[in-house]
Amino acid sequence: MDFSFNEREELLKKSIAEFAQREIAPLVDKLEEEGFDPQLIPKLAQMGILGLITPPKYGGNEMGHVAKTIVMEEIAKVCPGVGLTLEGHFVCTYLIQTFGSEEQKGKYLPLLTSGKSLGSLAVTEPSGGSDVAGIQTIAKKDGDHYILTGRKCFISNSHIAKVHAVLAKTGEGPRNLAVFIVENSFPGFSLGRKEKKMGLRGATTGEIVFNKCHVPEKNLVGREGDGVKQVLATINRAGRPGMAAVALGICYASLREGTRFAKERVLYGKPISQLQAIQFLLAEIYTQAEGARLLTYRAASLLDQDQPADIEATLAKYTACEAAFKCARWAADIYGGYSVIKGYPIEQLFRDAWVTIPSSGTAQVAKMVLGRHVLKNL
Ligand SMILES: Cc1cc2nc3c(=O)[nH]c(=O)nc-3n(C[C@H](O)[C@H](O)[C@H](O)COP(=O)(O)OP(=O)(O)OC[C@H]3O[C@@H](n4cnc5c(N)ncnc54)[C@H](O)[C@@H]3O)c2cc1C
DSSP states (O other), X not given: OOOSOOHHHHHHHHHHHHHIIIIIGGGHHHHHHHXXXXXXXXXXXXXXXXXXXXXXXXXXXXXXXXXXXXXXXXXXXXXXXXXXXXXXXXXXXXXXXXHSOHHHHHHHHHHHHHTSOOEEEEOOBTTBSSOGGGXXXXXXXXXXXXXXXXXXXXXXXXXXXXXXXXXXXXXXXXXXXXXXXXXXXXXXXXXXXXXXXXSOTTSOEEEEEEEEEEEEGGGEESOTTOHHHHHHHHIIIIIHHHHHHHHHHHHHHHHHHHHHHHHHOEETTEEGGGSXXXXXXXXXXXXXXXXXXXXXXXXXXXXXXXXXXXXXXXXXXXXXXXXHHXXXXXXXXXXXXXXXXXXXXHHHHHHHHHHHTTTTSOHHHHHHHHHHHHHHHO
């Protein structure tokens, strides 16, 4: 098993790190205040970032899941919120390209890869996110349209995306669910609250409201009843690997900031990096980051080989998000009192790390999946 990057991947990592420094780093304070800045979309598209997992036939470059992980990690090292924005986009893209009709792919994927629109996947509702089959949004067939009524919350890219993949009920019964591609211009589509999150504030997260929203029948993805299967596959193969990559970026940003501060902060006439207690904290951060890295890239590599990766992606997401929180906490320890002052990068990383944990499924749900896997297969 070889986890080193090839030449093309090394080059990608370097060019994305430079891009993130040049285009995103100067905006971090603004993104923290205002959420994602749509002016970044054409720049992300120009770098080929929005089409990383999409075939060239639909405007993508299909560099694959390892490449997507590299890109999201490098961007998250500079602004994890922009990483979450990409995650919201990729889950929409993945769902349409995997389960959509040729007509849907031909119409929507070029919009998504070219940056004419970002995408979102709208599943969660105020009634609960973990119970995917328990959603309340209804889609009623009416001639050659479906009429959607309901409310989605916590949706990444809610107020930015023009194309949304939306899960709704087409009848009674927990399995009677379907995904619809909904454009923000459809009659009855509106936006609700934009959330003020504690972290990952560089991503816009909010509510989408369907008030008798008219969706053409041809925008039904697959068939009625396919919704849960499509959404769970998308969360497993794009959502969780994406959040693992964002968390990984936070792990290494914590290592970078902790190390920098340890070398600069002088106590007792010498840098605190010379104190063994501080070296141990750095060792803990490094250990967590490297462990999360192996799991995250293993999942991405399996996806590139079209191998089953649901368990590996869940393991990566759970481990990397928990690691991000530990890494940010230990880096905050190194900062002492400065860790709580706004303007010091570790304060933001600490908040960002916590927000990765419920995104794309909570830690408890991940553990439930992993526990069942252990009991059944090991
Ligand atoms: C920053 C951010 C971005 C997000 N982006 C999106 C998005 O783009 N699209 C989208 O659809 N959703 C999105 N979400 C929503 C996210 O998927 C949900 O928050 C998550 O699934 C949990 O749902 P909930 O918050 O309603 O908690 P609930 O489902 O109400 O869970 C409450 C508690 O019960 C626990 N629990 C639930 N079920 C079980 C179980 N079976 N066994 C043990 N414990 C259980 C949970 O772990 C949690 O502790 C986002 C969330 C965040 C924070």
